[in-house]
Amino acid sequence: MNDPCAQCGRRFNRAPGYLLGSIYVNYGVTAVLVVVIYFGCYFTETLTSKQLLAVLTGLIVVFPLWFFRYARSIWIAFDELFDPWPNEQESRELEKSG
Numbered sequence: 001m002n003d004p005c006a007q008c009g010r011r012f013n014r015a016p017g018y019l020l021g022s023i024y025v026n027y028g029v030t031a032v033l034v035v036v037i038y039f040g041c042y043f044t045e046t047l048t049s050k051q052l053l054a055v056l057t058g059l060i061v062v063f064p065l066w067f068f069r070y071a072r073s074i075w076i077a078f079d080e081l082f083d084p085w086p087n088e089q090e091s092r093e094l095e096k097s098g
């Protein structure tokens with residue numbers, strides 16, 4: 001991941017631990033997906049319980065790895081919505097560094 005952005009200079013990793021929030025996004029999307037697929041398959045009886053368990057176990061391992069970068073993008077977009085870059089403190093730091 002480029003940091004800062006090559007186009008506008010926005011720092012993606014604004015502070016230590018800043019990108020940790022993307023883990024919540026990743027977990028939330030994965031959990032919703034698993035619940036929807038589980039109940040979808042459970043009530044339509046498209047898969048047996050063992051098949052469903054195998055499919056969902058694979059999904060919870062593979063999906064978050066694939067979704068990692070998109071979760072970061074969503075997290076940064078939410079942050080940009082509520083705390084646009086650069087905020088006052090970051091502006092002062094940018095002026096100091098020139």
Ligand SMILES: [Zn+2]
Nearest residue numbers: 005007008009
């Ligand atoms: Zn940019």
